[in-house]
Amino acid sequence: MTPTRETFGNIPLSSQLAFYALAAASMAVFAWGVYRRWKLWRLGTSINARDLITGSLAAVWQKIRGGAKRVAVDAGAQKRVFGHGIGTFAHVSMYVGFMALFVGTVLLEADNVLSHIHHALKFHEGAYYVAYEFTLDVLGLLFLLGTLFFLGRRLVKPPALGHRATDWYVLLGFLAIGVTGYIVEALRILWQQPTGIGAHCSPVGLWLAGVLHLDVAAARSSHFLVWWIHSFLVFGFIASIPFTRLFHFVAGPMHIFLAKNVLGAMPPVTMEEVEATGRVGPADIRHFSQQQLLSLDACMECGRCEEVCPAFATAKPLSPKRVVQDLKGAMEKTAAALAAGKEADVPPLHGTVIAPETLWSCTACSACVNTCPVRIDQLTFILTLRRHLVAEGALSGTAATALRRMQSNSNPWGLPAAERTNWTDALTPKS
């Protein structure tokens, strides 16, 4: 017999229909959640995202290939996650396990749909089936391993790592999804009683089946029950993506696609812009670009930027992670104020959201930008915010003096141009 299994084996039609209804509902909640965040990003200045998809096919490809490559390398191959010891290892194993299970589920559904169209289109059998079952069975372990590591790290709570109550829910949910998945498999093996390679291609499931040791009837009824629990967990997980840290699945790759990050470059401001807007530098959240606002949602508070920040390390009032999170809070508050029609409640960024001392503490070293796994540009936020303070005359002390000297003498020392070549005198000692 060719090794295979029925897709909805042991699941009556009524349950199958309920399953699809729930699937649709969870995806609707997901879409609504994404839409809510997307509306927040729309508060920013336009990045003309539509331009990306206009023109000939070749022109579109030209415009998106840089972004597509970044997504493939930074997110797909997890390049920017690397370099963080065991945390990297755990993230990558969780990611690989998760992606395998995700792609596996999509393939399973594709097979289901195709086999309904014509039974000859069914591909979930034979050697493919064996490879499929084995891969998913083993990679599921990676997923669980990563989840366990992150659960452990939540207990230890490294200082740079952000933490929200929903993180427990997410991680415990993952754990439950992984474990119930294996139990469903074990129970299926127990009632289906596959023989030969068909049984051995899921080693973890087979082992668990041995441990559970149920007769066929008991296995059938528990299989039905656990299958539903597993399904509920998965749908709950899909629906909660936009409302938890898991949103980085969506915002992370989107931002990586849009963000180029040339270190050491800053966006210019023109006099025309200043005349048109009546201000220099951002004063409220709407003065940032849509891409910058999206980046705020891509932050998962991993704390890597804070760990490398020399200002933070020397106890100055600056953490690049905090800056990103505070701006994110301002984005949410601004949207709420505008939705309520209360323009007056839009929080001013300076002073209220971010203290001037925070902005002045930055050395512009770019370490944060260089390390962020989702290419958030914390430095551009900080440096453009400084522009507003300078325009308002809020910089004082020695730095303000240096600027005045640069204005009057074209150098921060404030010495006359005539003395610029004094250093050359010592090259030819006078006799």
Place this chain on the structure above:
Amino acid sequence: MSTPADLPAAPTVKENPSFEILYWVGCAASYDRRAQRIARAMVRLLRHAGVNFAILGKEEKCTGDSARRLGDEFLFQELATANIETLNKYNVKRIVAHCPHCVNALLKDYAQFGGHYEVVHHTQLLAELISAGKLPAVAGASAPAAAGAVTYHDPCYLARVNGIHEAPREVLNTAIGGQSLCEMKRNRANTSCCGAGGGRMWMEEDPKQRVSTQRAGEALATGAKTVATGCPFCLTMMSDGVAANGGEARVLDIAELLVERLGLNPPAAPANNAPATS
């Protein structure tokens, strides 16, 4: 073609209109007594290697890096426009600067305002000259440069921001003649800041909170007796940091170390340790 011999040691673009490379001196080396020694070292090396160069002299203005990063965009644009005009007037194609902030500004900031030049850091030019055999080690050069272990502090605007970290090491290896470099844990693209970028060079700071103290501590922990840098800001910060740690190490620019190695320092080199502050 080398700089004509009848000209001053560091000729201006007016004095040597047929220059091939413009040496961008920067404000620090123009006015800060300590940093001036980097510029003199560079001139000695350029002349020794027979490079045909010129400086802008009085016509050079601050690149505006600090102004831009402090948030004074229009002051920066004023300085940039003036400098671009000057550079174009003298038809400058290739620039060498020993300040990574100048390199970054000339390369990335100026390109936004129509100034396009080939800009290299002095360590890149020196590495080029060394590999072309134009800076042969003088046989029996005076005392070997940099007695004791040497470490190198990567400036962020050089190593991380512009990816230049091997050229400085190549030059250093020549300068310290086969001694191996003691690397700090944070090096190359992962280097730590000295604390002076983003306009913080011009801000006062509680000594306990200084980035430079922390970074210099890291440098001293390697056991180094010489801390090499490739940035005049880093030079100031690391010197202060070494002092704040009660350390003994010398802090020198790579060009200065190379000059020592090649024995190009004049016998009575002006030894002025106090950096000018105002």
